[in-house]
Amino acid sequence: MSERPMPLKAINKFFEGKEPWQIVTITASSVLAIVWTHSLYNARESVPSRLRKEFFRWLRQVPFVRRKIEQKMAEIKKDFKRDVAKRLSGMTIYRQLPENGFTEEQVAEEVRQHLVLGSYDWKAGNVSGAVYHVNEDISRVACAAYALTAYTNPLHADVFPGVNKMEAEVVRMTIDLFNGDEECCGTVTTGGTESIMMACKAFRDLAYSKGITNPQMVLPSTAHTAFDKAAQYLGIGIVTVPVSTETYTVDLDAVKRAIGRRTCMIVGSAPNFPYGTMDDIKALSDIALEYGVPLHVDACLGGFVAAFMPRAGHPIPLFDFRLPGVASISADTHKYGYAPKGTSVIVYRKPQFRHCQYTVSTEWPGGVYGSPTVNGSRAGGLIAACWATMMFVGMERYVRMTGEVVTTARYIEAAVRKTEGLFVFGQPATTVVAFGSHRFDIFKLADELHKKGWSVNALQFPSG
Structure with missing residues (x-):
């Protein structure tokens, strides 16, 4: 009779002389420890992050701390109500539909009154990060385009093919600005957050297709918080890497250390929102190629500035599709593209990436239902206004x-x-x-x- 394998010998020797209940207890404990370790390793959130949240959750239950928090929240609520009451002083508050509808003049006057309730002159350029231009001729053109297309819905391509054409042209013009080729593609979204969410969804699903069940994304601490939102919505883990305290750009060595078998994407900012600094996208592109991971460049804030800077006499490092590791770029047309609020563009190097962005339901009794972005029905008026703005402003x-x-x-x-x-x-x-x-x-x-x-x-x- 052949000898038993060494592992079995070791196990038998370990359990030799033990009572049955001890064997059961040790075995069950070992299995539980393995399961716990596996779940810990594959969790979306890091151990330090979970420990920190658990600590503060426990701290909030301490009677003294809980009372202080409740007291502070009551003060904040009181201050908020007082501030709102002050701002709305003299304004009529409508809680029900008017019995008889307002006239056009009444509606326009009400809107004008609502626009002067704020504390800042947003048309004078005194507001940071909210309004990017106030230009009467651009506004007229955009509003006229919106008025013509306000009730269109590009979800119904057979009904509104013209709006789909305008969307395709906005995407293609954006790709041209970012030096993409004929294979590049994309979609118009409702804003930078949705563009970022679509990129995350695309690369998450791409990771799923490769057998990665718990994908993670590697991003700088300065990356826009929309990535955190996308992670929460889509069940993606986040590995946050630090930035240099001198340049405020991402630590490239930390990026390399953070990449693992579960990494579905790397993020770089061009530029980031907090400091306006640009990560070394060329170096990130090289890292992406080395590790075989898609690189998403978030250019929501400055994309429609960076694209024109060289022509305007302001050199800027490469950040677009000229870098082979760049898989996707998000850029907001409603910032320095000067389109009305509610449009952004997400563009990809390959149709394969965009395909992963889509959502399709084939078993619904209402028929096959597919949508390219988060929304089902989409505002054709916003797409048309964006298209009109880009065509009117010109290079x-x-x-x-x-x-x-x-x-x-x-x-x-x-x-x-x-x-x-x-x-x-x-x-x-x-x-x-x-x-x-x-x-x-x-x-x-x-x-x-x-x-x-x-x-x-x-x-x-x-x-x-």
Whole structure:
């Protein structure tokens, strides 16, 4: 009779002389430990993150802490109500439909009254990160296009093929700006968050097709929070990597260390929202090719500036499809594309990637139902207004406006650098200039600017 394999000998020796209940207990405990370790390894959220959340969840249950939180929340609620009451003072609050509809003039007057309730003159350029231009002729053209197409729905391609054509042309013009080839493709979305979510959905499903059941994405700590939202919606794990405290761009070595067998995508910002610095997209492209992982470039904020900067006399590092590792790019037409709010573009290097973005239901009694983006019905008016804006502005004017806004940003950057007590975070790549201070509380400066009618975005970790 042949000898038993060594592992079995070792197991038998380990259990030799033990009681049956001990054998059962040890076996069950071992199985549970293996299952727990496996679930821990494959969890979407990192162990430190879960421990931190659990700690604060426990801390909030401490009676003293809970009372302080409830007290603070009550104060915030009271302040909020007081602020709303102050802003809406003198305004009629409608809780029911009017018995008889308003006239056109009444509706227009009501809208005008609602637009002056804010604290800032958003048309004067005093608001950061909310309104990107106020130009009467562009607005007229966009609004006229929207008025003609307000009730169209490109989901029904046989009914509104013209709107589908306009969407395809917006996508193709964007691909051309980002130096893509004929194979590149994409869709128009309702904003940067949806563009980012679609890219995440595409690369998650691509990972599924490769047998990766718990995909993760690797992104800088400065990546837009829309990636966190996408992770929560789509069940994708996040591996956050730090940025350099000198350049405020992603740590490339940390990116390499973060990539594993579950990585479905890498993210780079061109530029990022907090600091306006641009990650080294060329280096990230090389890493993506080396590890065989798609690289998504988030250019939602500055894509429609960066694309025109070289023509406007402002060189910028490569960030687009000229880099072979770049798999997709998100860019907002409703920012520096100057289209009305509610449009963005997600473009891919290959149709295979876009195909993974789609959602199709084949078993529904209503028939086969497919949609390219989050929404089923889509606002054809917004697509038409975006198309009209791009066609009306044209290359020459985009280049000229880009030159003006970048020159202004460089002027602000230079002025901040010359101001004693202030410093600029890294090297601004496009139009965002982030600054802080090592000498005083920067939020006090923000408060003073607010008093003077300026709305600026506050930063944290570090303050700016």
